Amino acid sequence: MSAQAFRSIKDIPLEEYFTPGHRACQGCGETIAVRHILKAAGPDVIVVNATGCLEVISSPYPYTAWAVPWYHVAFENAAAVASGIEAALKVLTRKNLISGKKIHVVCFAGDGGTADIGFQALSGALERGHDFLYVCLDNEAYMNTGIQRSSSTPYGAWTTTSPPGKVKPAGQMTYKKDLPSIFAAHGIPYVATATVAYPLDLINKAKKGLEVEGPAYLHVYTPCSPGWRIPSEKVVQVSRLGVQTGMFLIYEVENGQLRLTVKPSRRKPVTEYLKMQGRFRHLSDEDVERIQRLVDERCAKFGLPPLEAST
């Protein structure tokens, strides 16, 4: 593993490529992630953005928040568009039709654009080995259209299309699709997870993903204030609790080797994470126990310490 490019917050570049004035909600998790990832990329980048919150809040014609070249085509094909851009840069460089400087290609898509509608296009692009960084901004539902469930919505979450009711008391009755594992199984050089509460970890992973030759997948947990029913000032706190409770596992898979990069020394019970969010308010004690059990099992596999309360 190469040395960390950014060792402290002071190392993070001051330049802004995702600029203020956009229309995101206060405390928006994904804009924090995007701002940091672009700082890792620098100016020589082309961004492809799947349809979603990020695209809508950043590009109401004729305004733009993007100080770098940015292309939104549609919802399901960011990875395919990026494939074309990467191929073009490669061949135009080879033919000396553009300067030889390295231009990064970065995709931003939400969890719907990655786990559901854009899944095939991303799988294809990873398999073909295009040199690009794909960033999934996971806020665990279709937030842009008004909080509908995706296959990345966790068990027990309320959304407008997984409302808790007599027949389906937990709301979302299915389990979150494990995207990082699926994309790691493509055998690409770099896969990592991150969240906005740990910006150094996030920006270093973005840097590494950009620098590897071939495709890199970065999965960022980005809490959503309106969608998760949390106050805007609690977004980062919820993000941190996600890690401390083991709800978010923060790791990287480099050439097949998995390594936890943020490893809480003590693990908090999931209730601390769940109770902060209105989307889990309806859960019964049994539901919470079930979620705790699942998190415990997963944490054990990843070598995280057992639950604080039980030690």
Place this chain on the structure above:
Amino acid sequence: MGKRISIECAHAASLAVKLANVDVIAAYPITPQTHIVERLAEYVANGELDAEYINVESEHSAMSACIGASAAGARVYTSTAGQGLALMHEMLFIAAGNRLPIVMGVANRSLSPNLNIWGDQSDMMASRDCGWIQIYAENAQEVFDHTLQAFKIAEDERVLLPVAVCFDGFHVTHVIEPLITLDQEEVDRFLPKHRKAVYKLTPDQPSTWGPVAGPDIQTELKVQNEWALNSSKDVILEVWREFGDLFGRYYAPLETYKVEDADAVILILGGFAGTGRVAIDKMREEGKKIGLVKLRLYRPFPIQEVKDLLTRVKAVAVVDRAISAGGLGGPVYGDIRNILYDEEHRPKVLSFIAGLGGRDITVKDFKRIGEKVLDVAAKGHSEHKVDFIQVRI
């Protein structure tokens, strides 16, 4: 000088793409288009063509990758057919709306159901309003010439629009025909060796593409696309003229056959024009005053040329290889009837639908169509309903 060779029409498209020195090809296999991209893959593998060949996982991604590559400044080609074109449908509008000079070969194929790999034009007709320039070719020479010309038209600064070169699946794609090729030097005199991208995604000049546009601006943006497509016609004619001056083969939006003194004409797109001409000859031998019109340029629609020609005859039979569902006949029939409506001397216009799912349109069929349209021309009135040719029910 180019040689006279025999070649499968699909490979005539591949050869033109190679001579056009494309940078990026993104394609997905689908019959009857596959021979085009197979040959291109060989060119790339052998080093005869220096291009990135993206083996995408669907046609939707094929067009998406073309969109990305074209936006980044590359010269781009893909080809597809039938279901593949239908899967691309969403992206076709974005390619045109974003003013990307992509060239695509369409090996026209029937749409499912039922699974049918053979030719008709229902695929492109279902996407005809996508904002692309659409040209229909009849034989290997036209496939070759129109494919080469398409790059020059598409990339012209006054156009910047994608071009679809359409030709019938199997009846054209899989037929071996004579072709007068061009050598690289000749092509280079006609088409710049590389695309000069005026607008592209580059860190040297950051720009925002594909933004959100609300009710306050969408109309203006859509209208500008329509203007761009309409005004591309002048450039198309200019490029065809230049090509003719260089190589001696001239093209026009309409190609006519024995129409000068005709009372009635048959109008068709694509490969069956050849069979149509044979039928016209036979009917002429019988003293019937009938001619044939082949519509080469379908979008932008050659409104004035069609008006000028068809207002001189008494009746027109439009033969569509597609159905515009819901009782309105064929899509081309609708277009023709539409533009003639306000003309003082307008002919009767009859709709015939034939050649669906690869069925032949025979000389006999054309003669039957000819007799009907001549009858209407003679009587001066029509009780014609949409006529489906060779239906066994």
